[in-house]
Amino acid sequence: MIEEGALLDRVALVRERIARAAERAGRDPAAVTLVAVSKTVPLAAVTVVYRAGITHLGENRVQEAAEKFAAFRPAGLTLHLIGHLQRNKARKAAALFDIVQAVDSLALAETLSQACRERPAPLPVLVEVNLAGEESKFGVSGDEALPLLRGMLALPGLIPQGLMTVAPLVTDAEAVRPVFRDLRRLRDRCQDALGVPLPHLSMGMTNDFEVAIAEGATLVRIGRAIFGERA
Ligand SMILES: *Cc1c(COP(=O)(O)O)cnc(C)c1O
Numbered sequence: 001m002i003e004e005g006a007l008l009d010r011v012a013l014v015r016e017r018i019a020r021a022a023e024r025a026g027r028d029p030a031a032v033t034l035v036a037v038s039k040t041v042p043l044a045a046v047t048v049v050y051r052a053g054i055t056h057l058g059e060n061r062v063q064e065a066a067e068k069f070a071a072f073r074p075a076g077l078t079l080h081l082i083g084h085l086q087r088n089k090a091r092k093a094a095a096l097f098d099i100v101q102a103v104d105s106l107a108l109a110e111t112l113s114q115a116c117r118e119r120p121a122p123l124p125v126l127v128e129v130n131l132a133g134e135e136s137k138f139g140v141s142g143d144e145a146l147p148l149l150r151g152m153l154a155l156p157g158l159i160p161q162g163l164m165t166v167a168p169l170v171t172d173a174e175a176v177r178p179v180f181r182d183l184r185r186l187r188d189r190c191q192d193a194l195g196v197p198l199p200h201l202s203m204g205m206t207n208d209f210e211v212a213i214a215e216g217a218t219l220v221r222i223g224r225a226i227f228g229e230r231a
Pocket residue numbers: 037039060082083166205206207221222223224225
């Protein structure tokens with residue numbers, strides 16, 4: 001059973017918190033896109049938030065997303081791959097997703113580039129950076145981001161649009177503010193060095209999205225604050 005009323009209340013609350021965080025930072029709330037993370041969430045709940053106007057959805061597994069969105073893919077829905085992508089799933093990902101957020105090697109970028117030959121339009125991609133250097137997380141180091149972006153710019157079919165990170169899980173979101181600030185500074189340096197726009201900073205999840213917005217997030221990936229705790 002989907003509790004539609006509770007779901008819609010949570011969507012409204014998250015939107016309000018995003019708007020307030022943007023305003024506090026002197027930013028236009030429209031510059032922050034809410035990506036509702038629907039991993040493990042049944043399609044019935046996804047359609048409820050879509051009808052409430054949420055048009056950006058994030059999934060972290062290619063196979064789960066393929067099954068979920070086989071029957072529900074309205075025009076105007078933007079599907080983000082936010083999880084680690086294995087090279088052997090690149091073809092499927094290039095066919096299914098509108099943006100791939102977690103590119104973390106040139107080998108993967110090359111495979112995706114080839115897979116994009118079958119796409120009608122180039123694929124927007126972000127580089128996942130593991131700024132805290134956590135062993136358990138995917139992503140390149142801060143030093144590797146610029147060379148990877150440079151390599152990706154030379155590949156047909158891909159449009160590098162910025163950086164993504166998953167901050168360490170902490171109880172006090174303020175503790176990860178330096179991670180978000182460092183990602184923004186790294187993006188600025190890459191943009192200057194490459195001379196191309198890198199408009200997107202994908203950072204901020206349920207526990208820390210307001211701090212991420214204060215530090216310049218343009219894409220916030222929010223699961224539990226919308227859909228409730230995952231089973
Ligand atoms: C699950 C997930 C999220 C959403 O996390 P919540 O804490 O539920 O908001 C965001 N980004 C990535 C990469 C995820 O895997």
